[in-house]
Amino acid sequence: MSDQTPGTSAWRQPGDRFGSGLVTTVPGAPPRKPPEPPEPESPQPDGPQRRRRQMLIFGGIAGGILAIGLTVVLIVVFSGGGDPFRSKAEAPTDVRPPLAQACPAPTGSPSAAPTQAPSALPPETGARTTDTDAGISYKAYGAPWEPWTDTWRAGTLEVPYRVGQHFVTEQYSGGSYHASILSAAVPAADNDAVTLNLECVGRQVAADVRAEYYPQPNTMDPIRDELTTVGGRPAYVSEFRLHFSAPGLTATEELSAVAVIDVGKTTAAILYVSIPGTHKQWDYVIDDVFKSVRPV
Numbered sequence: 001m002s003d004q005t006p007g008t009s010a011w012r013q014p015g016d017r018f019g020s021g022l023v024t025t026v027p028g029a030p031p032r033k034p035p036e037p038p039e040p041e042s043p044q045p046d047g048p049q050r051r052r053r054q055m056l057i058f059g060g061i062a063g064g065i066l067a068i069g070l071t072v073v074l075i076v077v078f079s080g081g082g083d084p085f086r087s088k089a090e091a092p093t094d095v096r097p098p099l100a101q102a103c104p105a106p107t108g109s110p111s112a113a114p115t116q117a118p119s120a121l122p123p124e125t126g127a128r129t130t131d132t133d134a135g136i137s138y139k140a141y142g143a144p145w146e147p148w149t150d151t152w153r154a155g156t157l158e159v160p161y162r163v164g165q166h167f168v169t170e171q172y173s174g175g176s177y178h179a180s181i182l183s184a185a186v187p188a189a190d191n192d193a194v195t196l197n198l199e200c201v202g203r204q205v206a207a208d209v210r211a212e213y214y215p216q217p218n219t220m221d222p223i224r225d226e227l228t229t230v231g232g233r234p235a236y237v238s239e240f241r242l243h244f245s246a247p248g249l250t251a252t253e254e255l256s257a258v259a260v261i262d263v264g265k266t267t268a269a270i271l272y273v274s275i276p277g278t279h280k281q282w283d284y285v286i287d288d289v290f291k292s293v294r295p296v
Helices: 047-079 098-102 198-212 277-282 285-291
Strands: 128-131 136-139 163-172 175-187 219-230 233-243 253-262 267-276
Touching (some): 128 163, 136 267, 163 277, 198 253, 253 277, 253 285
Antiparallel strands (some): 163 175, 253 267
């Protein structure tokens, strides 16, 4: 067996415990460091943790899809113009006259109009006021009465009083105060109907007069409130005395009356008479002028 010099290499013989291969040793070299043991794998989450993580993932995906869907819907809605919250079908606009809206034609109620036929009256003579739009004429009075040349149109119904007579009873801080006999025509029937709800129309006109042509507040003493005939035509008459006060105004009361007359057209004739309490000598005019009405 031959001697071997340290630091030389040799083939290992059969029977050695190492496998085949060349092993080189270097004198004085430090021993080789054993390899690091592998890091232990992280333990897998248990069942509840895994399900919670899955739910979070699925929730995030669903939220993203929902956000995208809402964005698309809003883009489509607002890009179409108009109000996205408007109703699908808007109600048609009611284009009927205000009185026709407030007082539709009667449906056979016996209280809607007088049951008796219009009576024939002899023609009136003397000075007359004729309102062709209203379809009536009525007695005209001498001084201090004079023709009406203005237009009163106020209130919810805006009855256009253009024809009649008047005189100024006093001047005060609010302007001129008048005694008046005024007439007008008001569309009050539906379409081609000629039957009017006279009582309803009359109450509306009287309420408008009280609210617009007298100091506020005021109180009312009803005198007459009935369906009757005026000029041989079906009519509704409302007569009342109002009490009020206004700075600088001497009059504190007034006798007033409104007649709504069915003249056989789609319009109702309105006759409005007012006598301030400072001129009670003219109170008789209300009955007198109503008796003088004739259709034209």
